[in-house]
Amino acid sequence: xxxxxxxxxxxxxxxxxxxxxxxxxxxxxxxxxxxxxxxxxxxxxxxxxxxxxxxxxxxxxxxxxxxxxxxxxxxxxxxxxxxxxxxxxxxxxxxxxxxxxxxxxxxxxxxxxxxxxxxxxxxxxxxxxxxxxxxxxxxxxxxxxxxxxxxxxxxxxxxxxxxxxxxxxxxxxxxxxxxxxxxxxxxxxxxxxxxxxxxxxxxxxxxxxxxxxxxxxxxxx
Amino acid sequence: xxxxxxxxxxxxxxxxxxxxxxxxxxxxxxxxxxxxxxxxxxxxxxxxxxxxxxxxxxxxxxxxxxxxxxxxxxxxxxxxxxxxxxxxxxxxxxxxxxxxxxxxxxxxxxxxxxxxxxxxxxxxxxxxxxxxxxxxxxxxxxxxxxxxxxxxxxxxxxxxxxxxxxxxxxxxxxxxxxxxxxxxxxxxxxxxxxxxxxxxxxxxxxxxxxxxxxxxx
Numbered sequence: 001x002x003x004x005x006x007x008x009x010x011x012x013x014x015x016x017x018x019x020x021x022x023x024x025x026x027x028x029x030x031x032x033x034x035x036x037x038x039x040x041x042x043x044x045x046x047x048x049x050x051x052x053x054x055x056x057x058x059x060x061x062x063x064x065x066x067x068x069x070x071x072x073x074x075x076x077x078x079x080x081x082x083x084x085x086x087x088x089x090x091x092x093x094x095x096x097x098x099x100x101x102x103x104x105x106x107x108x109x110x111x112x113x114x115x116x117x118x119x120x121x122x123x124x125x126x127x128x129x130x131x132x133x134x135x136x137x138x139x140x141x142x143x144x145x146x147x148x149x150x151x152x153x154x155x156x157x158x159x160x161x162x163x164x165x166x167x168x169x170x171x172x173x174x175x176x177x178x179x180x181x182x183x184x185x186x187x188x189x190x191x192x193x194x195x196x197x198x199x200x201x202x203x204x205x206x207x208x209x210x211x212x213x214x215x216x217x218x219x220x221x
Numbered sequence: 222x223x224x225x226x227x228x229x230x231x232x233x234x235x236x237x238x239x240x241x242x243x244x245x246x247x248x249x250x251x252x253x254x255x256x257x258x259x260x261x262x263x264x265x266x267x268x269x270x271x272x273x274x275x276x277x278x279x280x281x282x283x284x285x286x287x288x289x290x291x292x293x294x295x296x297x298x299x300x301x302x303x304x305x306x307x308x309x310x311x312x313x314x315x316x317x318x319x320x321x322x323x324x325x326x327x328x329x330x331x332x333x334x335x336x337x338x339x340x341x342x343x344x345x346x347x348x349x350x351x352x353x354x355x356x357x358x359x360x361x362x363x364x365x366x367x368x369x370x371x372x373x374x375x376x377x378x379x380x381x382x383x384x385x386x387x388x389x390x391x392x393x394x395x396x397x398x399x400x401x402x403x404x405x406x407x408x409x410x411x412x413x414x415x416x417x418x419x420x421x422x423x424x425x426x427x428x429x430x431x432x433x434x435x436x437x438x
Contacts, residue, residue, distance in 0.1 A: 003302075064417065066420075067374075067424060068416045069378040069381040069392065071381045071382060071384075072381060072413055079396075079399060079409060080405050080409045080410075082406075083405050083406030083407070084406070157284070164288045164289060165286075165288060165382070167288070168385065176286065176288065189296040190300055193296065196289055197290070200286055200289060201285055204284040
């Protein structure tokens with residue numbers, strides 16, 4: 001039944017290339033998180049605004065991002081936009097898809113955090129003569145990021161896992177893409193993907209550890 | 222964009238794909254929830270010194286991309302000569318993945334029941350099993366069910382990844398149609414609408430349940 005010889009050495013030989021791929025994976029995840037955070041803050045403000053013209057598109061964005069698969073969103077960016085003559089490269093499509101997804105989830109996280117900040121904070125800021133935007137930027141937003149730090153870290157880990165979907169739209173330079181390429185050349189599927197799994201696990205743990213260190217440094221008071 | 226070559230038969234093809242998506246989700250969630258409850262109770266009742274191997278395995282399942290897990294499981298079943306179809310492999314992988322997430326939900330829900338309440342139950346002469354079924358379960362259910370609904374929807378969305386093993390579920394079905402009809406935007410919008418129609422009402426129901434139950438706390 002079990003007549004298979006594992007060839008770990010062959011897979012191990014490709015480790016340097018896979019590590020390069022891991023860097024690209026991390027790069028996409030970080031970029032998508034930064035873009036996602038920026039958009040999510042705007043969405044969170046728009047969703048609680050009085051104007052329906054701001055509220056409706058923001059709500060639509062959040063609901064679509066949260067109620068359809070991430071893979072669908074990446075397909076939309078890669079294949080769907082082709083109908084309008086917009087052809088995104090796999091890298092850009094992947095980044096756009098994950099950033100779209102991140103923004104939707106983070107918006108709800110931020111909105112929850114905004115609820116937790118007492119109204120009096122805003123009023124105190126305004127009483128001190130700060131403008132509305134200034135109060136939001138200097139008083140409310142730092143507290144919002146602090147409260148939502150842990151969920152944002154989780155989103156970062158999700159973003160890393162989501163980058164693996166790039167291979168379905170032809171992404172060839174991230175960890176999964178490189179692994180798939182090597183797999184197509186060597187047929188050492190199990191060994192190569194097991195190594196990729198270990199690398200993903202290590203990246204996820206490293207990010208969690210880094211986040212904990214940052215939190216320890218930032219939130220000492 | 223509003224003129225399309227898509228026929229009713231094509232739509233039926235996509236709906237059949239959606240049926241496969243729901244079917245895989247149902248099997249994975251049923252199996253995963255059963256396992257998750259067992260693991261969750263074990264992790265909350267036994268000492269961490271005993272359950273750390275389980276905790277580690279579940280942590281790995283949560284930290285490795287599902288796509289990688291699917292490919293690994295598929296090549297492993299080939300190596301081991303199990304002869305599983307891609308459908309069976311997908312269900313097993315998704316069920317284990319669900320179990321890993323569900324364990325955390327169950328554990329969190331059980332831990333949310335105050336220690337004093339459980340001691341009171343034991344002081345009244347209830348056995349451990351009675352305490353679990355009569356006291357912990359009803360109280361933990363209120364905390365855990367909304368998260369469990371979200372988890373189920375998450376698995377439904379993640380099940381799109383099984384297309385990599387060649388299963389024709391909703392997204393793969395729409396991709397086949399895109400290749401044939403060359404109308405990516407329209408067909409993907411239909412696929413997205415189907416996903417949305419499945420997910421959105423259930424998500425709304427979960428939110429309302431969460432709000433209503435919190436009001437009675």
